[in-house]
Amino acid sequence: MNAIAQKLETIVGSSGVVAWDDIEAKHRERIQQAIAIENYPCLTYPQTQAELADVVTCAYKNQWKILPCGSMTKLDWGGLAQGVQIVISTERIHQLIEHAVGDLTVTAEAGILFADLQTTLATAGQFLALDPTRPESATLGGIVATADTSSLRQRYGGVRDQLLGISFVRADGKIAKAGGRVVKNVAGYDLMKLFTGSYGTLGIITAVTFRVYPIPEASSTVVLTGNSDAIAQAVTSLRASALTPVASDLLSKQLVTNLDIGQGLGLVVRFQSLAASVQQQATSLLELGQQLNLQGLIYVDDETELWQALQQQMRSPTKPTEITCKIGVLPTNAVATLTQFNSHMGLIHTSSGLGLLRFDADVDKQSILQMRDFCHSQGGFLTVLSAPKAFKETTDVWGYQGNALSMMQRMKQQFDPNNLLSPFRFVG
Template sequence: MKANASSFASIVGEDNAVCWENIEFSRQERILQAIMPGSVPSCIVYPRTTEELAQAIAHAHQNNWRILTCGNCSKISWGGLATCVDVVISTERINQLIEHAVGDLTVTVEAGMKFSKLQAILADRLQFLALDPTVPESATIGGIIATADTNSLRQRYGGVRDQLLGITFVRADGQIAKAGGRVVKNVAGYDLMKLFAGSYSTLGIISQATFRVYPLPEISGTVVLSGRAEAISQAAETLRGSALTPTEADLLSSQVVSNLGLGKGLGLIARFQSIVESVKEQSNRLLSVGEKLGLEGTIYSAADEVDLWQKLREQMHSGVRDVIICKIGVLPTAAVEVLTSVEMGLVHVGSGLGVLRFEGEGEVVKMRSLCEGNSGFLTILSAPIAVKQKVDVWGYRGNALQIMRGIKEQFDGKNILSPGRFVAGI
């Protein structure tokens, strides 16, 4: 173990190559949540530049050492269990702002920068990155891209891959490569950004990323409707077919509604962000839709609104380690059927993507069947290791597995980058 750490120390410095036994216990615990039992990495390496990252990966490649990549470990428990990991490489110290082109509405940052820090930088110029990761305080930019981690803002702005304009990454052999650029109207080359978003670092390790950004809205307001499932379903259908333009819109299960003190039955929560007149008009129109359907309705603003969305995130993602958290996708019209079958769940109105919480693996298997019956999927994000060993994390049923394996072979022929983390053990 020490031999591996010392060999990396010649690249990144002794303080940035830490033997496993010297890593703080809390980080050890988090890392082990991502690794198949029986395998313990020799060390964790913290490169400080893209060049050091490239040298470290090249060194591992030459020695056929398998790498588990992480940022701040906020979502390292997501995805499949990595197999036979020799070394952990963290990008959290590659964390500088490269360029903020205020007039062009773009920003380029290194992968280890925390999302919260980037948002603070952008806010100083009255701009923001239109992503809402699960753990915004500690998530890094690289981790957000690797796991395609965004939530309710999909309604207006799309997913992570829709925000990316360019990336710099290190290949499995240690070579530095680029894709895309730093301008919005960029069409050169293959669209590797979409391929890398959600790849769990199995194709390469991102060191820099360029995003489009947006002006901060003048004001924000949130409408919550609650009541009978049939009425909530109709309200959601009306919202989807209307001229209303919420930035976030979710359907909530009855238990989530109850826990948040929002009423009884299922819920519909929609956030409008624009100029004052637009937010007021759109909020009242949705409230009127709810009243006609016999739903209870409330408008939240200012601190109450911020607190509501924070509590909603905590309801879905925080809690004891034994909880199983899953990402699902179904036809939007099937969202209410799904939510009436679970205690804790949230589905985005526009996309049909969502998050469900379970206490046992049996419920996961049943819900996967229901999702697949509605042209959808269920993927386990985080769960006890015993559950991930027993239940297929990804549950992939598509016909692209051969293509995915071919892509993995092209990018990482030695299979050293996060082996086992992706679909079918890729």
């Protein structure tokens, strides 16, 4: 590793390479949770896209295996990478390239912090319609690489729906681009979809262009709680109505209890638009809940605290032994799924059927696998995002049962034939 560090120093300088023993403790712990064997890789911080390309070119020539990351907030997601010799962080490649206010687009380098970008966009009355895990420290590149967004997908779609352009460094060190900087440009659209959620296995993202939106005038959230049949009816009625929520999530009984917002299953629906429209829509949904004998409440002034508490409960484990899973089921089976998992914390988006489950440290592996089988029976999946390393060493975290595995493997072979990028971290 000393020889590798010395070679990298000729590219990024001594301040851009950190030997294993000198890596900050919290970063060292995250890297250990992400790799299969503790072979003590060095950590490098390129400061420009060109430097990153040079680092990857050097690694390609020497056949060094690479684990890309941003600020490491999601480095422990996915499978354990194997044989990693270099961890490359893009967090110092963090420039805002262009904010086209009139075109409602923004282009920024991959290492820019999501929170910093939102602050900049807010000065122009705009925002990026994503709500990732740990928004204060997540980078744009990491968000795209893990396809990380949450409740706002109800109105704005997922990461790939808002991504307009992408630049990345290939496994051989060459810089490539796809898409453009205007909303109507769809060139390279499939390539951008391919990189979204690829966990750094196809290339290292260096810059992205996103669609942005005007900050809405007003916002409020309706919370309905009660028995599962009534909640299911409320969801059905909401789908059939003219209401236009920006977020609509089903909450398990345990999560409702932890948030202290009622009893039974929960339905949390957020409206954002003109003030009069928001008030009318929130009142209409509350009245619907009352007709179904559900307990209901409208959050306005304390709305932000509610969503922050929800984020904290579902996406910020307090112990490294806790297990977080991403699930997906048919939206029509979402209530039945949460009823099955009532003793655990769970959240499912009503429109997509995607969501999260959180388990305490004492849950056994067999229980997780049984829950995966149930999700499969509901037309969905269960993927283990974060879990203790010992759990991942003995478990297929992806549990993929689709028919696209051979195609994905051919894609990996095309983009990274020597398996140098995030080796063994993804499906298959």
